[in-house]
Amino acid sequence: MVEESVFRGIISLFTKLGVYDIILPFLLVFTIMFAILEKTKILGSEKIEGREVTKKNINAIVAFSIAFLVIASTQLVAIINEVMANIVLLLILGVSFLLLVGVFFSDKEFTLEKFPTWTKFFMVLMFVGIVAIFLNALGWLQFVFALFLNWDAEWAASILFMIIILGFIIFITYEPREKPKRKE
Template identity: 50%
Template sequence: MAEESVFRSVLSFFTDIGIYDVILPFLLVFTIVFAILEKTKVLGTEEIEGKKYTKKNLNSMVAFVMAFLVVASAQLVRIINETMANIVLLLLISVSFLLLIGSFYREDEHVALFGGWRTAFTWGMLVALLLIFAAAIRIDTSSGEQRLLVWLWSSVVNFWDTRWMAAIILLIIVVIFMYFIVNEGRPTKSAHEKKGGD
């Protein structure tokens, strides 16, 4: 049996002292909440020497408390750890896809998605993100604890021929149909309007 490397033992030590279960989720939640509060200025601003500054003390305190509340819940920490790992995997897949596309382009050509392709890939990423979160969230059912994604899929399979499932499918089709009907006749902005009418 191969001996454990030094770096692997260090990672195991980090796991034992709670780096991955406490410190990293705390820093992640604190950073995201603090950045949102700073950007949106929800808690107001203060004026110092004629310049407006965000209330960093309030923003940091709210972010600190929210991060601690998240870390206190083992279930939330588990969801964060699972989803972040899968989100990074999704990001690697998209970057790898762009690398493969880029191999067919010249050096001076930009690799980017435009029009319908960009919309399709954006919606694809959104669906994949929702599936990642649904797979990470676990719920209590009559048969025990289940992942939300598994429960949803089994519910669809078991109740596929019922009236309410048919009603949901019909509602989705009607909403999609109405969306395309409404957007079909909408005029697009001209370049003159985008510049502000100059």
């Protein structure tokens, strides 16, 4: 029988204490809500010694209350845990890809500033990935997968026909915009 390591024992102790199910989601929601309230100054600000300062005490109480309401729901905590694990996976995937791209740039420094279209592409790709992660965590992607798995040739032909018609209409009615000429 394999003996349990000290680190595995600590992790199981944290699990029994509720660190992963209560404390970490609470801290995450509290921190994000407090940062949003501080940045947006929704609950107001006051002038102290000529400086405009946010009402930290009200922001903290509101963020604290929202965080407690979130951890009271086990479904929300489960969604947060699943989403955060998948977002970290997406982040590791992005960093790994950038490391692989950096291999091909030899001794030159690689920055995405020289490639603005790639930067936008990766931003859109990460956004789509995060939306897909949230939809999967909420269980909404099962309906989409079921739709694609259960359709027959009639459905596919109808959808393809509609896409071709829409593409044709857009192609016929599209007028390129004229760029305004600069006056010098």
